[in-house]
Every structure is written in C-alpha cells, then in structure tokens.
Amino acid sequence: MELRVNPNRMQLLRLRVRLKTARRGHKMLKDKRDELMRRFLDLVRQNKELRQVVEERLGRAAGQLLMATASASPAVIEEALAFPKQKLDLRVKKDNIMGVRVARFDFSWGGAGGEADLYPYGPAHTPADLDAAIKTLSETLPDLLRLAEIEKAAELLAVEVEKTRRRVNALEYVLIPKLEETIKYITMKLDEAERGNLTRLMKIKQMVHEAEA
Amino acid sequence: MEITLGTVLAFLGAALAVIFPGIGSGIGVGWVGQAASGVVTEDPDKFGQTLLLQALPGTQGIYGFLSAFMIMLKIGVLGGKLVPLPWHTGMLFFLAALPVAMNCWWTAYAQAKTSMACVNIAAKRPEEIGKALTFPAMVETYAVLSFLASLLLIFGIPVE
C-alpha cells in the first residue's frame, strides 16, 4: 500500500531522499543486529561454560556441606558460621556493549589475613569437611559473580537484539516497500501525465496541420 | 565365780569369729544389693536371679556365727555353767577361731565382687545365670574350708 501523497515532482524528490535514508538505516541496523547477535552468542557460550563450572563446584560444596552437617549437630554448624570473617568489597561499574549499558562487578577480599584465612571457627569441635565446603564456596564466588555479570548482560543484549531486529524488519518489510511503491506510483502518475501531455500535443499538432492544409 | 584369762581369750575368739565375717558379709551383701537394685530398676524380672547372687556373700557371716556358737557350747556359755579355762586352753579357742574370722572376712569381699560381676551377666545374658553362679561359688570353697578347719579345731580342744 502506498502512502497518500500528491503525485508531484516535489514529493517524488522528497520520497527518494527518504528511501535513500531508509536503505542506509536498514543496512546499518542490519550490521548492528549482526554484531549484537555475534556478541550475544559469545556471551551465551561463555555463560554456558561458566555455568557448568559453577554448578559443578556448587554441587561439590553441597556434598561437602552435607557430610559436615551429617557429622555435627546443626547448632554446631550454625555457630561456626555465625560470625563471618571475610569481607567482600563489591563495586558495580557500568560498561557499554554496542550501546547497551551493562554492569561490571569489581571485587576484592577485605578480610584481615587474605584468601587463605577463611575459617571463622575453631577446629577442635567442628567437622573437618566444613573446611572443604567453605573453601569450595569461596573459590566459586568470583566465578559466581562473573556468571551473574554475563547472564545479566546476555539478558539485556537479547532485549536489544530483539528491538533492533524489529526495526530492521519494519524498515525492510514496511517502510522501504511503501516508499518504493509510492515512488513507483508517483513516477507512473508523472509518466502518465507526460504521456497525456505528449498525446495532447501531438493531437494539437495534427489539428494545426489539418487546419493549415 | 572366777573369770580366768582362758575364758576371756575364748570369748575374744568367739567375738572375732562373729565380727569379721559379719562385717565382710554385711558389706558384701550391701554391694551386691546395690548392683542388683540397678538391674532390677531397669528389668524387674531379674529379681530372683539377682537375689540368689546377693545371698552368696552372706554365708560367710553364718559360718562365723556357727563357729562362735560351737565355742559357746564348748565353754558352757549356753548351758549356764561357764567352765573356768586355763589360759592356754583359752588361747587354743582364740587360735581356732582365727581361720574362720580372717578367711570369711576377706572371702566375703572377694565373693561380693565376683557376684557383682555376675549380676552384670544376669543383666546381659539371663540364660547363662547357671554358669554365672559357679564363679562366686568357687570363692565359697575357701570360706567353707576355713569354717571346717575352725570347727575341727574347736571340737578338738579338750575342756574338763
């Protein structure tokens, strides 16, 4: 369906400019979409790998914690962990992927004795496997934060990809065909008028000839 | 009536024959009783078996009393006619009472401890109580031997 415009040369020129802009916009958006897609797939792949690592580690930690809780009463475990020792300083920065604003986590251990000094309880009356669980969990934390970062970024990117794809489609299947059709229509109208004029002129010329003859 | 040194020594012997086995048996029966009460608190069906075990260290006291009784017969305490004994005869009575006094005293302790151990058998394996009774009964042998020795000695002492 073409646009409702007056089929004159002025409009034709204007529409041609619009079509050119739309084509250029379409190409750029398509490039953006492809690039977003590439980045998105990249993130998804990273996410999948990291998720496997994290899930495997968390599963291991859960197993270790299970054995710890099986060999001491819950009160012992709760008390052992009641006073956390390590501090994690977490800062959130903003980053930009193709115009999408995503979060970047930046963290550092704030505890007194560094990373080896994790255990906030005495060893004499606590189950030994608690150590292993705590260690595994604290080793997993950086990956867990990275995973959160990637997953959120992927989610935001997916939204952006979808938006861009819709715009590309709108240009490709709606605006550009419409403009083309309208241009064609105006061209045809103008051609028609041209031909009508020509015929009229020829007719007048013929009539003038006949009158002269 | 004149009380001679011999009579005093014979009385001393009779007294020792009652005192020491009596103490031994009393304490022994007490110990086993404590153990038995522990079992019966948790398992009242064991009363009969444990009572038997408790009675075992009690025999020593009876042996002691019987020995003393024989001395009393010999020296006429029971007949009402106290025989005036020369000192050496009295000394013989005293010496004759020693085996039962000493042996029954200590065997009562030993038997009580064995009985307590057997009370634990009654607690754990009541079906084996017959075997369990044998162990404290072995201790009884030596109490009986000393009792016999004392009796024979007492009988053998000539009294005019």
Add this chain to the structure above:
Amino acid sequence: MTLADMRFAHAVARIRVLEQRLLDRGRLERLLEAADAGEVLHLLAETEYGAAAAAVKGGQDYEHALAAELQRVYALVKSFSPEPRLLEAWAARHTFHNLKAVLKAALRGEAAEEGTLSPLGAMDRGRLEAVAAEAVGEGAARPGQAAAPVAVSLPTVPAGPPQVRVGGTVGERVAGPEVEGYVTRAAKTAVAAYRSFGGPEEIDQAVDRAYQEYLLALARVPGAEFLRGWVERWTDLANLRTFLRFALAGRDAGTLLRALLPGGAVPVERLVEAYESAPAPRARLEALQVLAARTPYGGLVSEGISRFEAEGLLHGFERLMDLYLLDYLRRAKRETFGLAPVWAYLMAKEQEVRLLRLILVGKSAGLSPERLRERMSDVYA
C-alpha cells in the same frame, strides 16, 4: 580397683541393662535400608528412641528427637550415678558451645540466634549472656581511644591437685571443679584473644581451650583413670585432625599453636615443630606421618591420609577417629566396677546419635545405603 569404685555398683549394673538397649549392627542395617528419613524414624519407634521419634512430625525435625534422646540419657545416668559431674564432662561441651554462640553475638552487638544454641547446655541463656556481656564490657575501648591490644598469655592447665569437694550424703561425693568458673574464664580469655588477634575463630579456640582445661581437671579426679585415658586419646586425635585441616587449608604455622589443645599424649610443641619444618601442604602431611609413626596413631594417620587422597574429604579420617575411640571404650566391657562402664555407655550413646544423624541426613539427601555404609563407623555393642 579401689573401694571408691564400689560406689558405682548400682550404676554399673544398671548400665549393663541399658547397654542391651543400644542399637546393634542388625538394626542399623535395617535403618540403612529404609526408603527415607520418615521410615527410619518409624523403625526407631520400636527402640529406646520411641518417645522422641514419635514427637517428630513429618520426618524433618529429627534433630530435636536426637537432642531429646541425649537429654533423656544424660538425665537418667545423672540420676543414678555417684559422680554426676564426671559423667557430664562431655555433655558440658554444649554449655561451652552456647557460650561461643552468645559471645560471637555479643561481639557483633546482636542477640544470638536460636539456631546457634544447643538445647543440651547446662547453663541457661540469660546467665551465659550476662557472663558474655561482662567479658565484652571489661576491655572495651574507651571513647576517643583505639582499643589497646590486651596481652594474652595462652592459658595453661593449672598445676596442682584437683579441687575435690567431699560432701553430700554418705557414699556420694561431688567431685571435680565447678563449671561456672571455667565458663567465666573462657569468656574473658576469648574476648581478649579476639581483640588481640582479631578473628572470630579465636573466640572458638579460646573457649575450646577453657573447656579442655575443665575436662582435664575433671579427668584428674582420683578414680577417673578411664576418663583420663579417653580425654587423652580424644585430644590427640582432635589435634591430629586440626593439624591436617590447617595443612590442607595452607594456614599459618603461627595460628596452629592457638588451635591445638593441651592434654594429649603427643605434645603440642612437637606438632607445631613438625608443621613449621615443612612449608608445603604435602610435605606437612608427610611430616605428620613421620611424627605419628612414633605414637600409637601411626597407622590411623597414614590410613586417614590415604583415604583423604582417594576421597578428597576428611570424613574418612573422622571415621577412623571414631573407631579408635570405640576400641578404647570397649575396654570398659571387661570392667565391673568404677566409672569406666558408665562413661563408655554415655559415649556409646553419643556415637549412636552420630550414626543416626548420618543416616537421617543421608536419607533426607537421598544417598544410597552403600554410600552411607562406607561412611559409617561402628556401634559400641
């Protein structure tokens, strides 16, 4: 054997009957084959745990049932034992445990969470909180002044004869020191240690040490030779485990000394020496094996380490610890008089509760009977 041992005549005989009611291997086997925790509790209803198991709703709250059973046993044994305090030596760790929870909460300026407290503690919460508040208040920083580090000398076991108070009715003697004094001292040293070394584990370690002193003071009471032997073995094993844990976590040699407990047959100094002699975890494990080879624990340590290498967990080592202590406790079966059988019964009950917890936790998590079986130690019977 002394005449004093005769005071346990009633208690020992009663224990022999009670021992018959401990769970045996056959019953544990049936519990292992149960479908889930609910069925385990159902099976337990036929045993001594009947009353406690019946009170559990839905098979989840089994922890309460286990605590209730332990409480029942403590109260029962206490009711007929001539030396209640000696027998409470191990149960008193719950009191010290609650002190740790209350102290940690007080130092954070909070109230202790209910979940961190053990229902088996002998001192009630209010009294412990008062003790903790006093200890925290004492060395607090004055306004406008940084908290000056309090010089803490590591508390040592006081030398000299144990405080034995003779009294009560005939044939009954209240032996051993009062727990309250040790609790107060524990609170003070714990706060001081926390303030000077700055880590919540220092609170645990200081309280553990005070409890250890209490345990050792009780074990020195005449007639408590069996308890003494048990404490010595338990302490050695706990120290060996601490060594392993520190080595595997790659922790500082300096902190090990404060985590080890006095009173074992293997001197703490030798453990620290071995730890310092080797810098890497693997070398430290080897140093421990060399050290343990000259003690009765040589086989246990090398087997425990090889188990660790196979499984990656110290659970196997803890299982060997349990078995070692059970072996010692089984000596009490040959004793007819004295503290030994009563102590062994209490420990057997503790062991039983540990096994049941393993089964119940395992069943709730859906572990297979085979996996649980390889982690189970043994019963006393």
